[in-house]
Amino acid sequence: MKPVSRRTLDWIYSVLLLAIVLISWGYVIYASTVAARRQLRKKYPDRIFGTSENL
Template structure:
């Protein structure tokens, strides 16, 4: 296995960091929408929220 260049390693680390950031933001957005739906159901139990 030949050695990997520094530029390639930097690119791989950048892509991995971007993936982690995007996944974490996706989780934050998903969790906040779930919490908002629960809160709405608690405050307005007779309404239907899709």
């Protein structure tokens, strides 16, 4: 197997780190919206929040 240059390894590590950061932020945003919907549903049970859950 041909050796990989340092620049290529740095690029691969940077792409992997960016992917991990984007996935973790996506999870944080998703979890916070789920928690907010749950709190709104507790506080206002007679209202409809979101469309996909109440079809």
